[in-house]
Amino acid sequence: MFERFTTEARDTVVQAQREARELRHRWIGTEHLLLALLRRPDAPGVATLTRLGVTASAARSAVTAVVAGDDGGPLGEDDTEALRSLGIDLDEVRRRAEAAFGEGALDTPLDVDRGRRFGLFRRRLSSSDRGPGHLPFVPRAKKALELSLREALALKDKHIGTEHLVLGLLRGDDQLMRGVLERLGVEPGAVRSEVVADLRRAA
Template sequence: MAGALPAEVVHVFERFADTARRVVVHAQEEALALEHGHIGTEHLLLGLLRGDTDGAVRALAAAGVDLDTARRDVEDIVGRGSREPERDIPFTRRAKKVLELSLREALQFGDDYIGSEHILLGLIRESDGVGARVLQRRGVDAAELRSAVILDLRSRRTGRPEPSPREAAAEKGPPGERPIEAAIEALGERLTAIEHRLERIERLLRDGSGPGDA
C-alpha cells in the first residue's frame, strides 16, 4: 500500500505547464489502452513519448527511444491487462514518486512550473520502475540522458512557463485557412476536456492508494 501522499505532490498540478498536463493525460490513455488497472512509471514514459511533449520527446528520440518500441517493451515486461479497467485508475507509488521528483527538479533549476522535461528528469531519478527498465532495454545511459535534458532546458530557457494552447494558437496564427477564432475555440474545448480529466486524476493522487510497483 502507498503511504500518505506528500502535500507538494497533491498540489503538483498547479505548477504543470501544458506539456506536463498532456503527459499525464496520455499516460492515463496508454494505461487504459493496455487494460492496466494502474498508472505506473511505464505509462508516464509512454506519455512522454507521445509527439506533443516538446523537449522530453526530443531527448528520448535522440537517445534512440520511440513510442512504438517502448509500447512493445512495456507489453513484453508486464503484459496486457485481463479486462478493461475503470476509467479513474490509481497511480502506483513509484509513479507518484516521479511526480514528486519532477517538482523537486523544477525547483532545483529555479523554474516555477513543471514541464515534460522535469517529469523525464524525475523518471530518470526513479530508477527502479518499469519505465526505467524500458530505458535500460533500449541501451539508454541515464546520466547522458539527464545531461541532454538539462542542456535542452538551459538552452531555451525563457523565464516563463510554456504557452497554453490558446496562447500558442494566437502566436502561430490560423492553421491553414481556418479563422483564428475557430482554432482558438477548438483548442479551448480540448483544454477544458483535459482539465476535467486532470481534476479526476488529482483526486486520485490525493485520496487513492495505488499499487506499490511500476
C-alpha cells in the same frame, strides 16, 4: 503541485491513463507516463529522447515485454521439459489457475505494485472493475511526479513541464522503468545530462 503543471504536462498525465487502458493495465505507472510523453516527440525533454532514438513504438514494445516479464520469449520445449522433470507441469498449473480465477487468468499482466502487496495470484477483475472509472497511480508513478517537482525547483523553474517529467522518470529508482530504459538502450544518468544540456542550450 498540479497547479504548477504546464498544459502539456497536465495532458501527459491524462494521456498516461489512456496508455494504461490501451495496454489493458489496471494501474498507471511510470511506464505509462513515459509512453504519454512520447506522444509529444518535440516537447522539451522529450525531444532529447527522440534525438537519441527513443520512439513511441519502441517504448511500447519495451513496456509490454518488461511488464509481462518477457526476457526473450515464451518458455521453449527444453524449458518445459526441465520443469516437468522437477514435477512442475505448466499445463496443469494453467488449468488450476483458470479453474480458480477464470479463463485467461495467467494472460493478464500482473500489476507489479499490487502484486507485492497481495501476492502473485489475485481474484479476476469483475466487469464492474473494468469499467471506464479512474485508474490509480501506483506509488512509483507518484514518486516520479514528486521528483519532477524537485527537478523544477533545482532548475529554478516556476512551472513543471514535460522536461521535468522526463527528468523525474530518469532520476527515479523504479526497477520497472529501469528495465524499460535498458531495453531502449538508455542509460538514465547519461541521458539526464543530455536533457539538462539541451534545456540550457534552449534557454
